[in-house]
Amino acid sequence: xxxxxxxxxxxxxxxxxxxxxxxxxxxxxxxxxxxxxxxxxxxxxxxxxxxxxxxxxxxxxxxxxxxxxxxxxxxxxxxxxxxxxxxxxxxxxxxxxxxxxxxxxxxxxxxxxxxxxxxxxxxxxxxxxxxxxxxxxxxxxxxxxxxxxxxxxxxxxxxxxxxxxxxxxxxxxxxxxxxxxxxxxxxxxxxxxxxxxxxxxxxxxxxxxxxxxxxxxxxxxxxxxxxxxxxxxxxxxxxxxxxxxxxxxxxxxxxxxxxxxxxxxxxxxxxxxxxxxxxxxxxxxxxxxxxxxxxxxxxxxxxxxxxxxxxxxxxxxxxxxxxxxxxxxxxxxxxxxxxxxxxxxxxxxxxxxxxxxxxxxxxxxxxxxxxxxxxxxx
Amino acid sequence: xxxxxxxxxxxxxxxxxxxxxxxxxxxxxxxxxxxxxxxxxxxxxxxxxxxxxxxxxxxxxxxxxxxxxxxxxxxxxxxxxxxxxxxxxxxxxxxxxxxxxxxxxxxxxxxxxxxxxxxxxxxxxxxxxxxxxxxxxxxxxxxxxxxxxxxxxxxxxxxxxxxxxxxxxxxxxxxxxxxxxxxxxxxxxxxxxxxxxxxxxxxxxxxxxxxxxxxxxxxxxxxxxxxxxxxxxxxxxxxxxxxxxxxxxxxxxxxxxxxxxxxxxxxxxxxxxxxxxxxxxxxxxxxxxxxxxxxxxxxxxxxxxxxxxxxxxxxxxxxxxxxxxxxxxxxxxxxxxxxxxxxxxxxxxxxxxxxxxxxxxxxxxxxxxxxxxxxxxxxxxxxxxxxxxxxxxxxxxxxxxxxxxxxxxxxxxxxxxxxxxxxxxxxxxxxxxxxxxxxxxxxxxxxxxxxxxxxxxxxxxxxxxxxxxxxxxxxxxxxxxxxxxxxxxxxxxxxxx
Ligand SMILES: Cc1cc2nc3c(=O)[nH]c(=O)nc-3n(C[C@H](O)[C@H](O)[C@@H](O)COP(=O)(O)OP(=O)(O)OC[C@H]3O[C@@H](n4cnc5c(N)ncnc54)[C@H](O)[C@@H]3O)c2cc1C
Ligand SMILES: Cc1cc2nc3c(=O)[nH]c(=O)nc-3n(C[C@H](O)[C@H](O)[C@H](O)COP(=O)(O)OP(=O)(O)OC[C@H]3O[C@@H](n4cnc5c(N)ncnc54)[C@H](O)[C@@H]3O)c2cc1C
Numbered sequence: 001x002x003x004x005x006x007x008x009x010x011x012x013x014x015x016x017x018x019x020x021x022x023x024x025x026x027x028x029x030x031x032x033x034x035x036x037x038x039x040x041x042x043x044x045x046x047x048x049x050x051x052x053x054x055x056x057x058x059x060x061x062x063x064x065x066x067x068x069x070x071x072x073x074x075x076x077x078x079x080x081x082x083x084x085x086x087x088x089x090x091x092x093x094x095x096x097x098x099x100x101x102x103x104x105x106x107x108x109x110x111x112x113x114x115x116x117x118x119x120x121x122x123x124x125x126x127x128x129x130x131x132x133x134x135x136x137x138x139x140x141x142x143x144x145x146x147x148x149x150x151x152x153x154x155x156x157x158x159x160x161x162x163x164x165x166x167x168x169x170x171x172x173x174x175x176x177x178x179x180x181x182x183x184x185x186x187x188x189x190x191x192x193x194x195x196x197x198x199x200x201x202x203x204x205x206x207x208x209x210x211x212x213x214x215x216x217x218x219x220x221x222x223x224x225x226x227x228x229x230x231x232x233x234x235x236x237x238x239x240x241x242x243x244x245x246x247x248x249x250x251x252x253x254x255x256x257x258x259x260x261x262x263x264x265x266x267x268x269x270x271x272x273x274x275x276x277x278x279x280x281x282x283x284x285x286x287x288x289x290x291x292x293x294x295x296x297x298x299x300x301x302x303x304x305x306x307x308x309x310x311x312x313x314x315x316x317x318x319x320x321x322x323x324x325x326x327x328x329x330x331x332x333x334x335x336x337x338x339x340x341x342x343x344x345x346x347x348x349x350x351x352x353x354x355x356x357x358x359x360x361x362x363x364x365x366x367x368x369x370x371x372x373x374x375x376x377x378x
Numbered sequence: 379x380x381x382x383x384x385x386x387x388x389x390x391x392x393x394x395x396x397x398x399x400x401x402x403x404x405x406x407x408x409x410x411x412x413x414x415x416x417x418x419x420x421x422x423x424x425x426x427x428x429x430x431x432x433x434x435x436x437x438x439x440x441x442x443x444x445x446x447x448x449x450x451x452x453x454x455x456x457x458x459x460x461x462x463x464x465x466x467x468x469x470x471x472x473x474x475x476x477x478x479x480x481x482x483x484x485x486x487x488x489x490x491x492x493x494x495x496x497x498x499x500x501x502x503x504x505x506x507x508x509x510x511x512x513x514x515x516x517x518x519x520x521x522x523x524x525x526x527x528x529x530x531x532x533x534x535x536x537x538x539x540x541x542x543x544x545x546x547x548x549x550x551x552x553x554x555x556x557x558x559x560x561x562x563x564x565x566x567x568x569x570x571x572x573x574x575x576x577x578x579x580x581x582x583x584x585x586x587x588x589x590x591x592x593x594x595x596x597x598x599x600x601x602x603x604x605x606x607x608x609x610x611x612x613x614x615x616x617x618x619x620x621x622x623x624x625x626x627x628x629x630x631x632x633x634x635x636x637x638x639x640x641x642x643x644x645x646x647x648x649x650x651x652x653x654x655x656x657x658x659x660x661x662x663x664x665x666x667x668x669x670x671x672x673x674x675x676x677x678x679x680x681x682x683x684x685x686x687x688x689x690x691x692x693x694x695x696x697x698x699x700x701x702x703x704x705x706x707x708x709x710x711x712x713x714x715x716x717x718x719x720x721x722x723x724x725x726x727x728x729x730x731x732x733x734x735x736x737x738x739x740x741x742x743x744x745x746x747x748x749x750x751x752x753x754x755x756x757x758x759x760x761x762x763x764x765x766x767x768x769x770x771x772x773x774x775x776x777x778x779x780x781x782x783x784x785x786x787x788x789x790x791x792x793x794x795x796x797x798x799x800x801x802x803x804x805x806x807x808x809x810x811x812x813x814x815x816x817x818x819x820x821x822x823x824x825x826x827x828x829x830x831x832x833x834x835x836x837x838x839x840x841x842x843x844x845x846x847x848x849x850x851x852x853x854x855x856x857x858x859x860x861x862x863x864x865x866x867x868x869x870x871x872x873x874x875x
Binding site for chain 2: 018056057058059060061081103105109110113114116117126128130131132133134136137138139140141142143144145146147149150152153154157158169170171172173193196197198199200201219220222223225226227230271272273274275295298299319320321323338339341342344345346348349351352353354355356358359369
């Protein structure tokens, strides 16, 4: 494992790997090392590139180095009454660089956007071993291509971020969870769609298999009170809502947001049009599958004991995409992490990846998308 | 008129007749415009100082036609400039003498609205406002609201990543688009994103939004629609100077309030707007803020009270809260008419669009006054105060020799100033041709090359909207070349474990 002390070291390492044809795997906290196929690559740990560069709460802008622990950043912004609105989550070791590169987002994503929507600017070292900046350090900017969007969720396939500028937002003063009990997936989805489609400004909606439906209402106290009352009326045909205290609600949201409690050796994350979620659950449940619904049905975590039924195909039939998030090494060697894209999109994606990393320094066998990068002309 | 476009390609001009015949074979009937007088209306976009009649205009009606046009042009090495409604303020849709202008105005249909999943699928020529109109009966709307929304197309919005007065709370176009159908320069049709969140793979949609028509032609857009807030209320606050208005804005945000809109106008802009629409703006103030909040009535009442308190604390001299919808609209009428209002007090005006860190506002306004004196041209300022996006309107008279050039120099100085204080060249209008040559002020050579390499991934022959955004055209082969730095010993000094 290589442990660059700073961005200069990192640049030198990447330039050297590009020249000598070696493969590198960027690593933050390494909490996602078991994602994607087993591979051989030299690990480059970015944890030493750590620390806050600049934080200006009034400007809603935070600039940090990638190895900064996510928990440290969350504590810092919370101290100013602010938050990362995309509600990132991860293990204690998770870094902000890995969080953004993995495109992590929590339950609030459905109304507040994902990491991509909050990454304003960055400095990075491309697979060419060259330093570039993209985006900017202000909340509103359209100057040049929006390369930060490409880097968010790129899983270390394009470039190594050495500095990230994120948009922060005021944290709500009050957060309340309303819960309904005993709804079927179909009834829960209908209730969530009704809530999210109402002007009660519900910021998150999730449903757990054991029949608990969660609606989050956040903001200023008088507003939260009014909206909770409105929701009870709006949903009276669907269910009856009760107030859940936050100590009880937090672990339930965590379950829906991360799918971490689901029983089963093989785990999938499915993004799909919410309207198709109930039918997909009804198809999967008889096959003995554990599941949790987030984003009003737009994100479905599923787990099962084996790679058995073709979850990926069933997700595609529901207009969605299944990503393999949990499996043993042989299974991950066999089933690519990401669903295949149509040929035209896949080819375009490869060309874009090569625009950052022409020799495939970051193209390990981890992702099927990159597996044949060696055959590309440099 | 200091910005030069690439010299037209003689070979292309020589085969114009053949190009016309090929286009007519693909788009029959009225869809190909070739006569000089008929081309004139297409010669500029919203940046009217720059005019260039296109070689010809093609108005396709189907994605198959778009694909066939691009494929043919790609094969023949003919350049193409996409165009929506032509309201760009940065010259993004400026025609080229040797290019086909591809007008998307016939793609006018709302294809599908899914209220349950809160998405609408529309063709790119649908206007921004028409999306809201299509869904408002059911209580929904499309959030990004550029002031040009009655005219600008959603395809143009996607290309420019347009914003509006509500984007502080609701985001720019990029935060509200879920998917596009895109035709690449070689005619290939791809779908990026769709009806669900966070598709797998690289976020190509993210880079297409805001790419100013350089990466592909958008033929379909899937947007999120939002439930319309229960109420909206606005408060109009006058301050003795921009400094106290700026302090008020900072405190509003520091207290955790993200208003639906927060707009500032300076004295010249207030006077121009009031003279134009007579909505009762106070004329004895140095700066005016319009702060709008939306949501349940209980929330609006609460926040309006808070904002009035904060305004008072920062030395507001007048505070008016809208009592009904008519009054709220009146508050906005002046701001929304600011551009035409300035157009009445000056023969011409030039609209700038930089973003600055908000705390720099007093400094930037002071420097702008100095620059105004230096260039001998007036300036009025409207400002998306919440997100630091500044719209200085430079007043000039194009009929006075040299004034346009001075206006451009003044504008360039303002944008350099924005970058100098930590801001950017454009917050929502795009680079186009207008800010093209200023790009090196904000980006280094390597930064620009990295962006251009992405361009090469989509359009390796650089045929789509060339001459825009990038100050220097590098051939893709040249950009792809690697400079090999051989390290003798791979980092013996680095910790390894
Ligand atoms: C089993 C499991 C499943 C999970 N599934 C999901 C999920 O599906 N969705 C979700 O949102 N979260 C998921 N998470 C949460 C996720 O692991 C953490 O939230 C995230 O913070 C990872 O941070 P890290 O620092 O450990 O990243 P790492 O695991 O170290 O790195 C993650 C990725 O980012 C790249 N990377 C790291 N730093 C950089 C950098 N500076 N520049 C460029 N690339 C970089 C790496 O190459 C790697 O591909 C999951 C966690 C676990 C344990
Ligand atoms: C009075 C006025 C007020 C304005 N207010 C605002 C504002 O508040 N906020 C804001 O952000 N902007 C504003 N604008 C700028 C302008 O309206 C926006 O940039 C708008 O998005 C342009 O849309 P259009 O359809 O007119 O595009 P055009 O001007 O026709 O084209 C703009 C760019 O988009 C490309 N393009 C157009 N359609 C497509 C397509 N289908 N596929 C690929 N590329 C395409 C063109 O090549 C060009 O580069 C304003 C303009 C005016 C005149």
